[in-house]
Amino acid sequence: MSFNLERALEDLAEAGASRRTADDDALRSRVAVMTTRIRRRRALRQAGTTVVAACAVGALALGVSYLPGVLRGMPTGPAASPSGTLATDTGGIDFQTVELEALCGTTLDARQLHLLTYSPEPSDPVEDDGGYLEIVGTSTEVNGAAVELEYTLPSSAQLRMLGWTVLVTDDAGTIVGGMETGVVAEDSPSGAERTTATVNMPTTSCADGEPLAGSFNLVGIAESMGSRWDLNFAERVVSIPFPVELGGEELATDPLSAVFACNAPASESIHSLPDSGWLTLAADLPEGPWASGELPEIHGVLGAADGRTVLANVGQGVSGAVVDAEGIVVAFVHSDSGDVGLVELGPESTVELQSPQLLTVCNPDGSQQYQQGLEGDYTFWPFVPASLKEVVDSEGNASSPSDTVIVIANPQEVTFTK
Amino acid sequence: MARWESMLDELVRDRGRALVGYAFLLCGDTTEAEDLVQDALVKTFSGRLPADAVISAEAYVKRAILTIYLDGFRRRKHWATIRHLSAVPELDEARTEVLVTERMHVFQALGSLSPRERACVVLRFYEDMTVRQIADHLSLSVGTVKRYLSDAIHSLEQTLGPVEHELAEEFETTPVQGRRAR
Numbered sequence: 135m136s137f138n139l140e141r142a143l144e145d146l147a148e149a150g151a152s153r154r155t156a157d158d159d160a161l162r163s164r165v166a167v168m169t170t171r172i173r174r175r176r177a178l179r180q181a182g183t184t185v186v187a188a189c190a191v192g193a194l195a196l197g198v199s200y201l202p203g204v205l206r207g208m209p210t211g212p213a214a215s216p217s218g219t220l221a222t223d224t225g226g227i228d229f230q231t232v233e234l235e236a237l238c239g240t241t242l243d244a245r246q247l248h249l250l251t252y253s254p255e256p257s258d259p260v261e262d263d264g265g266y267l268e269i270v271g272t273s274t275e276v277n278g279a280a281v282e283l284e285y286t287l288p289s290s291a292q293l294r295m296l297g298w299t300v301l302v303t304d305d306a307g308t309i310v311g312g313m314e315t316g317v318v319a320e321d322s323p324s325g326a327e328r329t330t331a332t333v334n335m336p337t338t339s340c341a342d343g344e345p346l347a348g349s350f351n352l353v354g355i356a357e358s359m360g361s362r363w364d365l366n367f368a369e370r371v372v373s374i375p376f377p378v379e380l381g382g383e384e385l386a387t388d389p390l391s392a393v394f395a396c397n398a399p400a401s402e403s404i405h406s407l408p409d410s411g412w413l414t415l416a417a418d419l420p421e422g423p424w425a426s427g428e429l430p431e432i433h434g435v436l437g438a439a440d441g442r443t444v445l446a447n448v449g450q451g452v453s454g455a456v457v458d459a460e461g462i463v464v465a466f467v468h469s470d471s472g473d474v475g476l477v478e479l480g481p482e483s484t485v486e487l488q489s490p491q492l493l494t495v496c497n498p499d500g501s502q503q504y505q506q507g508l509e510g511d512y513t514f515w516p517f518v519p520a521s522l523k524e525v526v527d528s529e530g531n532a533s534s535p536s537d538t539v540i541v542i543a544n545p546q547e548v549t550f551t552k
Numbered sequence: 553m554a555r556w557e558s559m560l561d562e563l564v565r566d567r568g569r570a571l572v573g574y575a576f577l578l579c580g581d582t583t584e585a586e587d588l589v590q591d592a593l594v595k596t597f598s599g600r601l602p603a604d605a606v607i608s609a610e611a612y613v614k615r616a617i618l619t620i621y622l623d624g625f626r627r628r629k630h631w632a633t634i635r636h637l638s639a640v641p642e643l644d645e646a647r648t649e650v651l652v653t654e655r656m657h658v659f660q661a662l663g664s665l666s667p668r669e670r671a672c673v674v675l676r677f678y679e680d681m682t683v684r685q686i687a688d689h690l691s692l693s694v695g696t697v698k699r700y701l702s703d704a705i706h707s708l709e710q711t712l713g714p715v716e717h718e719l720a721e722e723f724e725t726t727p728v729q730g731r732r733a734r
Binding site: 137138139142143144146147148151152160161162165168169172176268270490 | 554556557560561564565568569570571572573574576577580582585586589590593594595597598620654655658659662673674677678680708709712713714715716
């Protein structure tokens with residue numbers, strides 16, 4: 135008699151999904167945790183381009199401070215930069231960080247880069263494969279180019295420092311670009327399982343500095359040091375390749391930062407046509423105060439001015455810059471909708487926008503972090519990024535711009551509460 | 553509440569158990585299966601779902617489960633205990649014993665497979681996919697999938713005896729020598 139594997143697998147799946155106790159709702163009990171993680175990621179996806187360096191969420195998840203370039207005394211930013219031995223207490227481990235200059239032009243060998251070492255050497259073999267790094271995604275559609283990474287720490291590990299690197303490889307696996315994004319220092323809380331970061335996408339060649347264009351793979355590297363089972367450890371973990379299309383210079387541009395950027399004065403000339411691509415935005419802000427953890431939905435109406443008809447890709451919601459009494463941008467409100475659609479706007483056609491909102495607060499280094507604790511009175515500038523596809527004026531003359539513009543509505547005073 | 557939040561809630565409520573069962577077949581541990589499903593849900597809903605339907609989201613989550621598992625889900629371990637498998641209610645004792653024994657054998661046999669072999673077996677015999685669909689799903693060639701399935705079935709049959717399957721002729725390829733150093 136033959137064995138019925140299909141039936142046996144169904145039976146095994148059913149048994150495996152059954153908890154051994156009455157706690158049969160384990161997955162449902164995790165929904166709140168999942169929702170928080172997803173909100174954080176979605177907020178950072180929207181915030182991606184205004185992140186100068188990295189570790190916004192790393193700081194959030196680990197409760198640590200971000201020290202870009204301080205520990206290694208080197209610059210951070212879009213250009214490939216050299217690296218070396220971490221200038222801190224290495225716990226007896228001689229740990230050389232990756233050197234982008236040395237890697238440039240070589241073939242990526244992930245196995246060779248992988249590292250997990252201990253000091254002192256454990257007396258018993260360590261049956262563990264260490265941490266796990268994943269490139270969660272990229273955002274390149276409206277807001278520019280950013281890479282989201284998630285590092286799952288080795289079990290029972292407590293970090294003292296963590297650095298991120300993103301490499302760009304071509305189809306042959308040759309490293310053609312890269313960016314090192316800094317180091318997080320100080321202790322992670324016990325029990326922290328993972329940390330994430332949103333970093334700028336490297337878009338230029340590490341060989342000649344020219345913009346990269348075409349199909350490439352992104353490969354993330356996380357380098358961590360800390361303690362584990364009373365041992366000091368250092369780890370370098372490499373993600374699997376993440377395919378990406380790079381379009382040269384245009385991906386590196388961030389039109390939002392020209393108007394609103396973290397810790398910078400808000401633009402004063404906000405209504406000047408045709409800077410907004412002949413588009414107009416009217417926003418209907420709910421009455422405050424706004425609970426920063428549960429922001430109200432903002433209703434907006436996007437239209438075209440001067441009798442023009444405009445085709446553009448826009449998101450489903452209204453975003454906004456939060457500006458303090460000194461005129462400095464201190465936070466952003468992002469539409470919690472990643473969907474971007476092509477709309478036609480004209481003299482008699484407008485588009486209504488509305489979606490849930492997420493708040494990210496500016497860090498001193500210019501990065502942003504998902505936060506629910508903003509308080510006080512601020513000026514709120516609603517805006518919508520739009521990628522123009524076609525503009526037809528009132529006389530029927532058509533043009534095909536490919537600009538991304540920031541359409542801004544009138545500001546209003548808003549009170550935030552925790 | 554955002555659209556994705558209600559979709560997530562509905563998916564976990566209605567299909568969470570099935571997703572954990574699917575993940576369990578891949579990783580072999582209930583707690584790890586729940587972690588795997590959680591990570592897959594976060595990954596899926598952090599991205600852009602192209603459709604509203606829960607059934608579509610479930611397909612994306614299943615794909616994410618498979619991807620995370622095959623990419624080296626770090627908590628994947630060999631099975632250590634099967635005590636929890638005996639917690640199936642409403643079966644008489646003799647029948648329970650037979651089933652638990654059978655599950656043990658299936659469980660052990662699956663544990664002897666490589667991750668990709670195991671994934672192919674689950675997709676073929678649990679998800680009822682064709683060889684072509686599995687190849688598309690895993691970004692492998694049809695020949696490679698046949699080889700994985702052939703090797704896997706040979707391995708399973710050492711524990712379970714002859715395995716009933718309709719596509720025996722499909723798997724008649726030469727097992728790769730030396731691949732299975734277990």
